[in-house]
Amino acid sequence: MIVAEKKPLVEIAEMVKPYKKVLNIGCGGCTSICLAGGQKEVAELTRELTREFGNRGAEIQIHELTIERQCNAGFFDILDGMVADYDALLSMACGAGVQFVADRYQSKPVFPALNTSFVGFDKDVGWFEENCRTCGDCVLGETAGICPVTRCAKSLFNGPCGGTRSDGSCEVDTDTRCAWYEIHQRLKSQNRLDLIMKVRPAREWVNQMRRSLIQEPYKDRYAK
Amino acid sequence: MKSDGNLEAVLKAGHFAITGELGPPRGTNVEAVRKKAQYLKGMVDAVNITDNQTAVVRMSSWGASLLAMQEGLEPNYQMVCRDRNRLAMQSDILGACAHGISNMLCLSGDHQKFGDHPKAKGVFDIDSIQLICMVKKMRDEGKFLSEEKIDVPPRIFIGAAANPFGEPLEWRVHRLAKKVAAGADFIQTQCIYNMKTFRQWIDQANDMGLTEKVYVLAGVTPFKSLGMARYMKNNVPGMDVPDHLIKRLQGVEKEKVASEGIKIACEQIEEFKEMKGVAGVHLMAIEWEHKVPEIVEQAKLLPRPKLSRSGPHKEA
Numbered sequence: 001m002i003v004a005e006k007k008p009l010v011e012i013a014e015m016v017k018p019y020k021k022v023l024n025i026g027c028g029g030c031t032s033i034c035l036a037g038g039q040k041e042v043a044e045l046t047r048e049l050t051r052e053f054g055n056r057g058a059e060i061q062i063h064e065l066t067i068e069r070q071c072n073a074g075f076f077d078i079l080d081g082m083v084a085d086y087d088a089l090l091s092m093a094c095g096a097g098v099q100f101v102a103d104r105y106q107s108k109p110v111f112p113a114l115n116t117s118f119v120g121f122d123k124d125v126g127w128f129e130e131n132c133r134t135c136g137d138c139v140l141g142e143t144a145g146i147c148p149v150t151r152c153a154k155s156l157f158n159g160p161c162g163g164t165r166s167d168g169s170c171e172v173d174t175d176t177r178c179a180w181y182e183i184h185q186r187l188k189s190q191n192r193l194d195l196i197m198k199v200r201p202a203r204e205w206v207n208q209m210r211r212s213l214i215q216e217p218y219k220d221r222y223a224k
Numbered sequence: 225m226k227s228d229g230n231l232e233a234v235l236k237a238g239h240f241a242i243t244g245e246l247g248p249p250r251g252t253n254v255e256a257v258r259k260k261a262q263y264l265k266g267m268v269d270a271v272n273i274t275d276n277q278t279a280v281v282r283m284s285s286w287g288a289s290l291l292a293m294q295e296g297l298e299p300n301y302q303m304v305c306r307d308r309n310r311l312a313m314q315s316d317i318l319g320a321c322a323h324g325i326s327n328m329l330c331l332s333g334d335h336q337k338f339g340d341h342p343k344a345k346g347v348f349d350i351d352s353i354q355l356i357c358m359v360k361k362m363r364d365e366g367k368f369l370s371e372e373k374i375d376v377p378p379r380i381f382i383g384a385a386a387n388p389f390g391e392p393l394e395w396r397v398h399r400l401a402k403k404v405a406a407g408a409d410f411i412q413t414q415c416i417y418n419m420k421t422f423r424q425w426i427d428q429a430n431d432m433g434l435t436e437k438v439y440v441l442a443g444v445t446p447f448k449s450l451g452m453a454r455y456m457k458n459n460v461p462g463m464d465v466p467d468h469l470i471k472r473l474q475g476v477e478k479e480k481v482a483s484e485g486i487k488i489a490c491e492q493i494e495e496f497k498e499m500k501g502v503a504g505v506h507l508m509a510i511e512w513e514h515k516v517p518e519i520v521e522q523a524k525l526l527p528r529p530k531l532s533r534s535g536p537h538k539e540a
Binding site: 197199 | 305306310332333334335337338346348349350351352353354357358369385386387390391392395398399401402405406414461462464
């Protein structure tokens with residue numbers, strides 16, 4: 001899941017303050033699940049902004065609407081009929097959702113209310129951890145299901161640097177486990193250490209340009 | 225010979241080698257480099273010129289390497305993966321070799337978090353082992369990483385680092401093995417204080433036949449003070465300083481701590497001279513370059529042989 005967090009209220013207020021009518025749009029997808037941009041958070045931010053502008057004596061109306069997903073045209077019918085009434089749009093989706101909205105309503109200023117943080121999983125309620133950098137060339141099969149690109153601070157491919165602490169934590173942060181320490185321990189327990197004994201050559205980075213992907217069964221459909 | 229340098233020649237001839245270290249200044253202070261170089265001249269077979277060590281911006285390693293050469297030292301050009309992608313690395317290697325640099329040390333690099341630009345974007349396009357592979361390919365195959373042909377390949381003696389004390393301990397010799405397989409010609413280790421753990425590591429390396437394929441230079445950093453020893457013990461990740469050394473420093477009068485630190489280092493060097501699989505020492509007298517002549521003298525490592533066919537050590 002994509003995990004995001006709300007920008008500071010002051011930053012959001014600065015972006016939308018030149019406008020009289022602003023529509024705050026929530027997303028029922030990832031940012032709803034990670035408790036950053038779903039119905040509840042949309043209502044909360046709308047309340048906060050209304051109070052903030054009220055205190056400033058600014059006459060700005062903030063309305064709200066949460067749609068199922070901001071990254072697919074199929075969910076925009078209601079919104080299509082509403083945007084003409086607003087001067088600006090605030091999106092509580094991830095960066096992809098914000099861009100989808102901005103592309104769809106090109107005459108309207110669109111602002112992000114969230115910072116898109118990472119792809120990760122739930123550690124506990126409201127607690128998330130990054131686990132994938134979407135590098136596009138997955139090595140997890142050889143690294144005991146522990147991502148060296150994401151979880152090693154130097155994204156090393158051939159084992160730990162010299163900075164692993166005696167308790168197996170990373171030199172960069174004592175609260176972070178050394179990815180290669182963990183990879184070694186897990187592969188050892190699985191009797192698969194041979195996987196990391198050979199030199200892994202320099203990789204071809206495939207995430208340096210904007211990527212587009214068509215799943216195999218749809219290749220014919222979109223053939224040029 | 226893979227290079228035209230003195231360090232390779234000294235090691236190949238079977239001499240017990242010694243390398244030093246010179247940290248470039250945080251500016252264009254050429255005199256600071258020259259002054260440090262003068263202390264090291266004639267004392268070491270090559271001198272490591274650090275590359276933005278501890279992730280703090282300094283004069284570039286190749287820039288300071290050229291100054292060291294002007295002072296009659298043979299540089300060991302350090303390069304970290306943190307600050308450069310594969311294009312920059314390869315072009316810098318060509319430039320360094322074109323100016324007569326004949327050794328380089330391939331490192332991952334301290335994380336930018338520790339330095340003066342903690343929010344810089346770390347590059348890490350390739351890792352230190354992949355860097356070794358790349359330099360070897362450039363030298364031996366005359367090809368860039370892209371497989372394109374090089375117009376006169378670089379001649380370079382390839383160095384790598386090893387830390388026998390980082391966790392997981394049992395993995396460390398295998399990491400050395402990977403660096404050897406990647407193409408390292410020599411290894412400089414992390415500062416050694418725990419001789420027992422180091423001995424176990426070098427014994428393993430001997431048993432695996434690694435020390436027949438690579439020259440291992442044991443890392444030595446003399447304690448300047450009790451505070452430094454304590455700092456190394458408690459604050460430097462991957463460093464193992466046994467309590468008995470701290471106690472030993474505590475046992476001498478304050479003004480004698482530094483000479484006791486040098487004494488400990490010299491005792492270590494004596495042990496390394498007799499240790500199978502150890503081809504020399506890498507003396508990292510951090511911001512203590514002026515003490516190097518005294519340490520090298522006391523460790524009975526003088527005079528140094530001068531064997532290179534070209535470069536700064538060439539005999540008149």
